Amino acid sequence: MxxxxxQTQEGMIPEDxxxxxxxxxxxxxxFMKFCSVMTATLALPVTMxxxxxxxxxxxxxxxxxxxxxxxxxxxxxAFLRANQPTxxxxxxxxxxxxxxxxxxxxxxxQAEAAKRQxxxxxxxxxxxxVEGAIPTAEGGIYCTVGGDSALNIxxxxxxxxxxxxxxxxxxxxxxxxxxxxxxxxxxxxxxxVPGATVMNLPGCPLNATNLTAAxxxxxxxxxxxxxxxxxxxxxxxxxxxxxxxERRAHFDxxxxxxxxxxxxxxxxxxxxxxGCKGPETFHxxxxxxxxxGTSWPVQSGHGCIGCSEPQFWDTMSPFYKxxxxxPGFGVEATxxxxxxxxAAATAVAFGAHGVASALxxxxxxxxxxxxxxx
Numbered sequence: 001m002x003x004x005x006x007q008t009q010e011g012m013i014p015e016d017x018x019x020x021x022x023x024x025x026x027x028x029x030x031f032m033k034f035c036s037v038m039t040a041t042l043a044l045p046v047t048m049x050x051x052x053x054x055x056x057x058x059x060x061x062x063x064x065x066x067x068x069x070x071x072x073x074x075x076x077x078a079f080l081r082a083n084q085p086t087x088x089x090x091x092x093x094x095x096x097x098x099x100x101x102x103x104x105x106x107x108x109x110q111a112e113a114a115k116r117q118x119x120x121x122x123x124x125x126x127x128x129x130v131e132g133a134i135p136t137a138e139g140g141i142y143c144t145v146g147g148d149s150a151l152n153i154x155x156x157x158x159x160x161x162x163x164x165x166x167x168x169x170x171x172x173x174x175x176x177x178x179x180x181x182x183x184x185x186x187x188x189x190x191x192x193v194p195g196a197t198v199m200n201l202p203g204c205p206l207n208a209t210n211l212t213a214a215x216x217x218x219x220x221x222x223x224x225x226x227x228x229x230x231x232x233x234x235x236x237x238x239x240x241x242x243x244x245x246e247r248r249a250h251f252d253x254x255x256x257x258x259x260x261x262x263x264x265x266x267x268x269x270x271x272x273x274x275g276c277k278g279p280e281t282f283h284x285x286x287x288x289x290x291x292x293g294t295s296w297p298v299q300s301g302h303g304c305i306g307c308s309e310p311q312f313w314d315t316m317s318p319f320y321k322x323x324x325x326x327p328g329f330g331v332e333a334t335x336x337x338x339x340x341x342x343a344a345a346t347a348v349a350f351g352a353h354g355v356a357s358a359l360x361x362x363x364x365x366x367x368x369x370x371x372x373x374x
Contacts, residue, residue, distance in 0.1 A: 012046070013053045020057065041213040041288060042225065043235045055220035062218070063118050063126040065157055066100035069150040070143045070177045070186055071132025074205035075168040076102045082208035083292050095215065098126075101145075112146045119160055127218070128161035130154060133170040133177040134192040137185030151192055158196040163224050164189060165199050167211060169307050172200035172231070179313035190231060199224045200231040204307035209288050210236045230310065232282070241278035241304050244286040247271065265301060275320040276303030283308040 013032060021031045035049045035056075044052075068076065080103070097103070098118040099111065106114055118126055132150075135142035140149030158164040166189040169175040177186035190198040201210055214233055217225045225233040242248065250256070250270040257265035257274055265274075272279070281304050285296045298304055306316035316323075 012049045014050065017053050017057050037209070038213055038216045041209060041235060041284075042217055048220075051220055052216055056216065058219070061096045062162070063122045064095050064097045064100075064129060065115055065118060065126055065161070066097060066129040067131065067145075067150075067153060067157060068101050069130065069132035069134055069145075069154070069171070070184065071168060071170045071175070073102060073131070075131045075171075076100070078205040078208045079167075079211065081291075082212060095127075108146075115157075119157065123160050125162050127215075128158045128164040129167055130158065130164060130171045130189045131167050133174050133186035134189065135177065135184035135186050136192070137183065142184040154189060154192045158189065158193040158198070161196065163197050163199065163218065164193070165201060165211070165214060165224075166190065166231075167201050167206045169202040169204045169312065172202035173310040173312075175204065176313050178311070197224070198231060199227055199233060201236070202232065202308040203283065204305075204312075207236075207285070207288055207290060209293075210284070228282075232308075236284045236288075237282045237308065239282065239284070241281045241283050241285055241298070244284070245278055245298055246286065247298060260301070271298060271301075271303040273322065274303050275305075275318070275322060277306035277309075277312075277316045277319075277323060278304040280316075280323055281306040281309055 013035065018028050018031065022028060031053075032049075035052050036046075038052050039046060039049050042048075066076075099115040101111065104111060104114070132143075134140075134150045134154050136151055140151035143150040145153060166172045170177055170186075171189050174182075174186050174188050174191075177184060178188075188200075190196070190200070199214065201214065203210075210233070213235065214225060217223075217233075225235055227233055228237060230237075242251075245251075247268060247270045250268070251272060255264060255269040257269045257271055259265065260274065265271075270276070276298065278298065285304070286298070289296045289299070303319070305319045306312045309316065
């Protein structure tokens with residue numbers, strides 16, 4: 001079966017493309033794996049693998065200007081540790097990164113000149129990537145680059161870009177810099193440049209696979225992926241963490257870790273009572289994971305802190321206490337009752353919850369029994 005599947009995938013990608021990648025030192029297996037991962041991450045049909053292969057192979061690398069503002073550079077670190085493809089492959093084969101303060105050789109006036117040259121030559125055609133929040137208090141003096149404020153730079157760079165990708169929670173929603181009392185007046189990219197086309201990739205840090213997938217989508221279709229009401233791509237933020245969590249079965253069974261290191265925690269039980277914010281957080285962490293797809297916080301035994309949600313530092317804290325009272329979500333009121341016979345309330349709180357399915361099955365079985373007895 002595995003051999004047949006490999007042959008099928010090879011048949012989807014033109015032979016000449018596979019051969020060219022082999023001459024570059026990239027095996028057929030690795031290139032097909034990359035195309036397969038991108039197709040799956042973007043929730044595209046497997047038949048789109050050839051389109052992705054052709055787009056990545058094509059000589060249409062968009063220039064990229066990566067701005068670093070009020071942040072910790074964690075998203076750049078995540079990008080540099082990407083392995084599907086590696087950061088080197090992204091830079092040399094897929095993108096033309098003309099400005100990125102962390103990795104570029106130029107500095108000072110030379111770096112600013114490179115940025116200016118790209119903006120003028122490729123106006124309306126380059127991609128702007130912004131990392132970090134943008135301070136606005138006192139004229140934006142809390143973050144300046146080359147003598148200009150982050151606010152002015154963002155408006156000029158993003159305002160003239162074909163598309164802007166805000167990477168990380170700080171650029172997407174203000175993040176930690178915007179947490180109360182927000183002394184620097186930090187805001188998100190979309191707030192700073194309301195007229196720009198901005199896609200948010202929140203996370204603390206972002207998952208580099210999602211950034212790669214978004215760029216591959218742009219290369220393949222000439223536009224950014226479809227987004228939700230918060231500007232996040234649906235392929236990565238369309239489902240709650242709770243819905244794909246490997247500990248979900250324990251939640252449904254009412255099995256919770258009560259303290260870090262207790263028997264339930266060691267056995268992989270649900271971390272809700274230890275503060276996990278998975279029921280209120282939308283992200284694909286359970287399926288894409290971090291560190292080469294090895295793990296993610298909940299798998300390693302630490303609850304989700306909701307870092308891909310707006311104002312998570314204020315609304316999701318304290319991180320080791322149960323979910324705060326988020327309007328419209330009933331998990332807080334019913335968590336203790338799951339597994340104790342009050343599943344009806346749980347079904348209301350979770351909509352298409354797994355418990356609701358179980359109840360329906362039970363009702364069907366009882367109905368069949370009544371019919372037989374009649």
